[in-house]
Amino acid sequence: MTTTRPTIAILGAGRIGHAMALLLQRTGDYDLLVADRDAASLAALRPLGLATAVVHDDASVQAAIQGCFAVLNALPFHRAVGVATLCAHAGVHYFDLTEDVASTQAIRALGRTARSVLMPQCGLAPGFIGIVGHDLARRFDALHDLRMRVGALPRYPQGALRYNLTWSTEGLINEYCNPCEAIVGGAPTFVPALGGLETFALDGVEYEAFNTSGGLGTLTETLAGRARQVDYKSIRYPGHCAILRLLLNDLRLRERRDLLKDILEAAIPTTEQDVVVVFASASGLSGGRLVEHAYSAHIVGTQVDGMALSAIQRTTAAGICAALDLVVHGRLPQAGFIGQEQVALADFLGNRFGTAYAPQAQGAAEAAQPA
Numbered sequence: 001m002t003t004t005r006p007t008i009a010i011l012g013a014g015r016i017g018h019a020m021a022l023l024l025q026r027t028g029d030y031d032l033l034v035a036d037r038d039a040a041s042l043a044a045l046r047p048l049g050l051a052t053a054v055v056h057d058d059a060s061v062q063a064a065i066q067g068c069f070a071v072l073n074a075l076p077f078h079r080a081v082g083v084a085t086l087c088a089h090a091g092v093h094y095f096d097l098t099e100d101v102a103s104t105q106a107i108r109a110l111g112r113t114a115r116s117v118l119m120p121q122c123g124l125a126p127g128f129i130g131i132v133g134h135d136l137a138r139r140f141d142a143l144h145d146l147r148m149r150v151g152a153l154p155r156y157p158q159g160a161l162r163y164n165l166t167w168s169t170e171g172l173i174n175e176y177c178n179p180c181e182a183i184v185g186g187a188p189t190f191v192p193a194l195g196g197l198e199t200f201a202l203d204g205v206e207y208e209a210f211n212t213s214g215g216l217g218t219l220t221e222t223l224a225g226r227a228r229q230v231d232y233k234s235i236r237y238p239g240h241c242a243i244l245r246l247l248l249n250d251l252r253l254r255e256r257r258d259l260l261k262d263i264l265e266a267a268i269p270t271t272e273q274d275v276v277v278v279f280a281s282a283s284g285l286s287g288g289r290l291v292e293h294a295y296s297a298h299i300v301g302t303q304v305d306g307m308a309l310s311a312i313q314r315t316t317a318a319g320i321c322a323a324l325d326l327v328v329h330g331r332l333p334q335a336g337f338i339g340q341e342q343v344a345l346a347d348f349l350g351n352r353f354g355t356a357y358a359p360q361a362q363g364a365a366e367a368a369q370p371a
Contacts, residue, residue, distance in 0.1 A: 007031045008030045084110055095117075124276065186224075276298070
């Protein structure tokens, strides 16, 4: 650990930024600055007694991060590359939550010459699911199949979609519209979003899952040539995918994403009564035998210092805060691009923030042991 308290700039004062600030502040180990263009969002942080700054362009962001140890970026995905570039030039460690594949590749290119850490995709998926997937993969002498499934779902689903908005609508639309990375027949490739529909039951609850973009992070590159099949799908309640195909394909709203965003935000309520479902399984050869290992978890919301955190707030904020902590404690490289699969699952779950994902922290739900 560093000998002085590192100064951390949190960019974005929305629900996830607020949760990140709350988790970091209660440790007493970090000095925090929260920056956003919306003064009203910053005002909501006053009860925490945090330093705040209004930022509206690259110059004001650069001023806010000057002299900081690290930046945690909770801004929309289209700000990721710009902020990462500023951090790389300033020698400031950078962490974000983006699911955008192109942004991650651009940040990876920046990392080749960066003297600070550049670590995107530190949330749930991409993020924690990549850590779990890599941990499962490394257990095999020859990995055949790796399947990863994640959903942030309402605990009390209503309506035909059986879904509530729990995080960024722009990010959700990206996942539903953009090509999805996968490994098929041992080679990295792209598969269409909303394809690969499957149904399954977990702990007595029926779900469906289908291809969505961004969840694998850089795992397809890491496992290229080492696995026959690797894929990621989002979990929803049955019937969701059919309605999305109607909206995006038949009504061609994938070509009018701004309109789709307006429709979703006007018609689908938000909820803080959510559950995060994580399921991953892998099969292959180990010691000459065909075996399978699996990991599952259900995570619900919690109260932190009197503030209610939804399951998606809790897991997303915990992921990026754990990544920061692991860098500070020297458990990860100190410069360059870091992919999620470079994080050891034991280190993550043993971290004070990563324990949000640990079996004993999941409330009524229980994480399955490897099969």
